[in-house]
Amino acid sequence: MPxxxxxxxxxxxxxxxxxxxxxxxxxxxxxxxxxxxxxTKVPPILHTPLTSGSNxxxxxxxxxxxxxxxxxxxxxxxxxTSLGFVAAVFAMINVVGGFLVTHRMLMMFKKK
Amino acid sequence: MSSxxxxxxxxxxxMLFIMAFKxxxxxxxxxxxxxxxxxxxxIAIVAAxxxxxxxxxxxxxxxxxxxxxxxxxxxxxxxGVLAIRAPMTSMPQMVALLNGFGGxxxxxxxxxELQAALKHGAHPExxxxxxxxxxxxxxxxxxTFWGSLAAFAKLQEYEQFKKPWSFPAQHVINAGLAxxxxxxxxxxxxxxxxxxxxxLLVIVASALGVLxxxxxxxxxxxxxxxxxxxxxxxxxxxxxxxxxxxxxxIAGSLVGASGIILCQIMCKAMNRSLTNVLFGGFGGxxxxxxxxxDVYGGKVKSAGPEEIAMLFDTARRVVIVPGYGLAVAQxxxxxxxxxxxxxxxxxxxxYAIHPVAGRMPGHMNVLLAEANVPYDLMREMDDIxxxxxxxxxxxxxxxxDVVNPMARTDPKSPxxxxxxxxxxxxxxxxVVKRSLSPGFAGIxxxxxxxxNTLMYFADGKKAVLDLVAAIKAx
Numbered sequence: 001m002p003x004x005x006x007x008x009x010x011x012x013x014x015x016x017x018x019x020x021x022x023x024x025x026x027x028x029x030x031x032x033x034x035x036x037x038x039x040t041k042v043p044p045i046l047h048t049p050l051t052s053g054s055n056x057x058x059x060x061x062x063x064x065x066x067x068x069x070x071x072x073x074x075x076x077x078x079x080x081t082s083l084g085f086v087a088a089v090f091a092m093i094n095v096v097g098g099f100l101v102t103h104r105m106l107m108m109f110k111k112k
Numbered sequence: 113m114s115s116x117x118x119x120x121x122x123x124x125x126x127m128l129f130i131m132a133f134k135x136x137x138x139x140x141x142x143x144x145x146x147x148x149x150x151x152x153x154x155i156a157i158v159a160a161x162x163x164x165x166x167x168x169x170x171x172x173x174x175x176x177x178x179x180x181x182x183x184x185x186x187x188x189x190x191x192g193v194l195a196i197r198a199p200m201t202s203m204p205q206m207v208a209l210l211n212g213f214g215g216x217x218x219x220x221x222x223x224x225e226l227q228a229a230l231k232h233g234a235h236p237e238x239x240x241x242x243x244x245x246x247x248x249x250x251x252x253x254x255x256t257f258w259g260s261l262a263a264f265a266k267l268q269e270y271e272q273f274k275k276p277w278s279f280p281a282q283h284v285i286n287a288g289l290a291x292x293x294x295x296x297x298x299x300x301x302x303x304x305x306x307x308x309x310x311x312l313l314v315i316v317a318s319a320l321g322v323l324x325x326x327x328x329x330x331x332x333x334x335x336x337x338x339x340x341x342x343x344x345x346x347x348x349x350x351x352x353x354x355x356x357x358x359x360x361x362i363a364g365s366l367v368g369a370s371g372i373i374l375c376q377i378m379c380k381a382m383n384r385s386l387t388n389v390l391f392g393g394f395g396g397x398x399x400x401x402x403x404x405x406d407v408y409g410g411k412v413k414s415a416g417p418e419e420i421a422m423l424f425d426t427a428r429r430v431v432i433v434p435g436y437g438l439a440v441a442q443x444x445x446x447x448x449x450x451x452x453x454x455x456x457x458x459x460x461x462x463y464a465i466h467p468v469a470g471r472m473p474g475h476m477n478v479l480l481a482e483a484n485v486p487y488d489l490m491r492e493m494d495d496i497x498x499x500x501x502x503x504x505x506x507x508x509x510x511x512x513d514v515v516n517p518m519a520r521t522d523p524k525s526p527x528x529x530x531x532x533x534x535x536x537x538x539x540x541x542x543v544v545k546r547s548l549s550p551g552f553a554g555i556x557x558x559x560x561x562x563x564n565t566l567m568y569f570a571d572g573k574k575a576v577l578d579l580v581a582a583i584k585a586x
Contacts, residue, residue: 021242024353024361031362034130035369041137044467044492047374047474048203050136051341053146054370055210057129058344060153060363061217063122064355066160068224069183070176080227085183087220090213092187093194097210099150100195101203106146108200108481109139 049105056098062091121159122359128152129363133370139487156359157184200482201439204337204471205267208260211337211344215256218347219314222249222354226310245353247300250310251293251317252347258321260340266325267333267471277326283391289320328390330471331552334378335389337472342371374473381467381493383519383530404556408548411561414569420542421582427504429460431496433533434476435469437510437545441572444483447509450580451485462489464496464506464533466514497534506538508559510572512551517559527553541565544575 042050068084128148135145161180191210198206226246265273279285296313303309328336345367352360379386424430432447451461463485469476477490491499500506508515511533519530535541536559543560546569550556560567568575 020356021245021353024356024358027358027361028349028353028365031126031365032369035133035366036373038130038133039136039366039370039373042133043137043139044377044465044474045477045487045490046136046139046142047377048207048472048478049142049146050133050370050474051337051374051472052203052207052210053132053136053149054367055207055214055341055344056153057132057149057363058211058214058341058348058367059217060156060360061214061221061348061351062153063156063160063163063357063360064221064225064351065183065217066157066180067163067355068221068228070161070180077227077231080224080231081179083220083224083227085179087217087224088180088183089187089190090220091217092184093191094210094214094217095153096188096191097195097206097213098191099146099153100192101198101206101210102146103143103150104195105200105203105478105481106139106143108478109487110143 046106046109049102049109052098052105053102056095056102059091059094059098062088062095065091118159118163119358121155122357125152125156125159126359126362128155129366133366200478201442202267203475203478204333205264207472208263208267208337208340211340212257212260212264214344215253215260215340215347217253218344218351219250219253219257221351222246222253223310223314225351225354226304226307230305230307242354242356243301243304244297245350246310247297247313249347249350249354250300250314251297252343252350254314254317255321255324256340256343256347258318259325259336259343262322262325263333263336263340266328266330273326276329282323282327286320286323289316289323292316293320324390329552331468332382332389334468334470334472334475335375335382335386338371338374338378339386339390340371342368342375345369345371377467378473381531383527402556404548404550407556407558408561412548412567413565415542415566416568417575417578417582418586420566420568420579421586423505423540423542424454424457424459424583425586427454427459429462429499429503430454430505430507431462431464431500431503431535431538433464433466433506433508433511433515433535434480435466435509435511435514436471436476437512438572439470439476439479439510441510443509443573443576444479444485446573446576446580448480448483448485450576450583451489453580453583462491462496462499464493464535465490466493466511466533467531469511469514493531493533500534500537503538504540506535506541508535508541508543508545509576510544512545512557513553513555515559516551516553516555516557517562518555518557521558526555535559536562536564539564542568544568544570544572546571 065084065087069088129152132145132149135141293316299309345364349361349364454461465476515533515535517536518525519527519532541564
């Protein structure tokens with residue numbers, strides 16, 4: 001096991017992508033922290049809309065899938081493009097479905 | 113558009129997501145919060161339109177744009193129809209399904225990226241350590257997708273999926289699969305050019321996703337939903353590592369955090385550890401402790417609607433304790449009518465909501481809100497518990513384990529220490545229930561035999577309707 005880790009480290013450092021990894025890791029951990037601070041303040045009464053709303057936000061992979069769909073054909077062939085296309089459809093279901101259903105629920109809480 | 117502007121757009125989207133979660137802290141501002149989230153997403157989508165020409169250093173081909181638009185319209189249409197048609201009772205299934213799609217999208221993005229990088233002639237080593245993120249996205253995405261589908265099937269109560277699966281040596285098999293996943297991850301990282309290994313990894317992780325979710329019982333679904341929600345966020349963040357994009361990492365980690373927090377809250381409310389929920393069997397196994405005959409024998413008092421209606425002649429505060437049984441009976445609207453009637457007689461009516469009343473966190477609140485119950489009447493466990501001693505009548509509707517005083521009194525009980533609603537401290541307790549059958553924990557409830565308890569044996573909805581009629585007549 002230690003050898004394996006060592007190999008992976010070598011793989012990482014050999015290309016200088018390690019900097020990029022640490023930069024993204026920084027963003028990841030800080031955003032997680034912000035998430036914990038903000039989301040602990042959401043009251044239990046709104047936990048279902050919180051779940052469905054955050055669900056919609058996780059559809060952010062739409063960005064990655066659009067890039068894959070659009071860019072891949074020219075350079076990467078039909079397989080990558082098809083994967084991107086299906087990913088974009090799935091992510092969009094997640095995004096539109098998530099925000100819309102959350103809106104429906106929250107409107108019920110709004111009315112008196 | 114230069115990449116600086118692109119990043120600025122993604123930064124704006126990220127800030128809007130954080131604002132969205134912040135505004136969720138109050139029912140009054142939550143609608144606005146959700147809107148902020150949607151606007152953030154729209155900005156990110158528009159920016160992504162400009163991203164691929166930038167990546168390629170030239171203008172986009174028409175074909176790419178058409179494909180993207182087609183995918184957006186198709187996905188948007190399906191998502192829209194799902195969201196508009198989903199009834200509030202099936203919100204947990206809906207969330208599970210959407211979660212699954214998010215996870216699947218992440219794993220496909222990582223797969224497409226890997227394919228593109230290889231086809232691009234990228235030296236496997238030049239692909240760098242991002243290959244690890246690719247493998248991670250594949251694993252988490254596949255577990256999220258198949259786990260969510262399994263959860264959906266269970267929540268939808270398809271016949272074959274109703275009962276928790278248990279198969280011989282399930283832990284050994286799952287552990288074996290987990291080891292295979294680790295080995296394949298290492299293989300993907302060591303030999304990125306062997307792209308098919310990635311899909312092999314996805315297949316094994318998919319099996320793991322199904323096998324991990326299927327043995328989990330129906331009562332534990334709130335935890336599973338939160339966990340899958342968290343996974344879908346982590347998968348999105350991991351795919352952000354793959355394509356080196358901050359907004360994916362930020363949005364994904366926010367969602368990951370949200371799922372983890374809710375998971376903790378649910379586990380605490382059930383007095384169980386996450387490990388126990390995921391890997392320990394529960395329900396139907398409780399053999400120790402007093403039997404149903406010991407607890408109930410000759411002590412249960414039952415009453416009809418007329419008798420119960422008279423309780424309200426002198427009552428000043430009534431607390432309604434709804435459980436998931438109420439939602440199953442579709443009795444929310446009748447309960448609201450009952451509450452209105454009581455309020456018109458000058459009685460204070462409150463709703464006591466246990467964190468696990470329903471199939472996902474906060475589910476009961478949504479069901480009551482749908483029936484036009486004002487949210488300021490819905491009280492959390494910690495708020496309402498001190499008020500029970502000054503409550504004249506507590507009406508328990510379709511709840512069982514969460515009002516079982518054995519959690520407080522019997523340290524040997526399977527639910528010992530579980531936070532419960534102290535309805536037994538009310539002056540009179542009315543329990544509406546079809547029979548004395550046990551709840552998910554499989555143990556008898558001494559509340560039903562208490563001196564101050566009246567059992568009202570009937571279907572939830574019919575019981576409430578009859579009660580309303582009796583109060584009007586009386």
